Amino acid sequence: MKLHLKEHGFRTELDFGQLDISGDEEFGFRPYQLMVASIASCSGSVFRQILQKQRTDVHDMQINATVERNKDEANRIEKIALTFIIKGSHLDAEKLYKSLHVARNNCSMVRSVEDSIEIVERIEIIELSR
Template identity: 60%
Template sequence: MSELHFYLKNDGIRTSTGYGQLNISPDEEKGFRPFQLMVSSVASCSLSVFRKILDKQRVEYEDIKVTADVKRNADEANRIEKISLHYVVKGHHLDEDKMYKNLATSYKNCSMVQSVKDSIEIEETLECIELSL
């Protein structure tokens, strides 16, 4: 089990990791907002697993970008209801059907997606851009 320590400060909450200090605040000018961290966790985990799969299969990609669109419910504590992740993969000889299968595999193997899937709808779409040699 991993233990994190959080400290209440005047302008929000602070924690430190091996990478550095993380400031969390409801005020975006003073730190990351909690919902941003939740969405970032889901998107970055999903992208990391997807990338690992593509690397293992030696898929020739040059760039992958993920855009996250978030739907929140103001009537229920502004909770996150849906995260739509749109992947844009640029590369050579990209097989879109195979890429969607890889994305489905990453969905099943991403710990963050699996942690929230019963309470937050996760939608993933994909766009492949073929680069000329």
């Protein structure tokens, strides 16, 4: 990946398209946003694959991420709380949490930061009637 200096940040060209990165949201994605999005989407993607293999009837999944940063340490990310909102039929909370644990152990982004950022996960279930 090559990043090129621009007036208000950096730009890179990726297979999917152009990515602008800046400390100012007017000119691109902020680095912490990209990190949080990477952790949440990696975790969600692995979780989804596990649920599909188990034939768990998931109609929709949303991930809400909240971030705690330490202003005294360069605004360092200290904690990311991920809430997985799962909509489906006949969902078993215990089975979902076991699958999420497996996903956590297989998500490269979570594993990459697990010793420096606290990652907390919870699940909200929305049961759909048939």
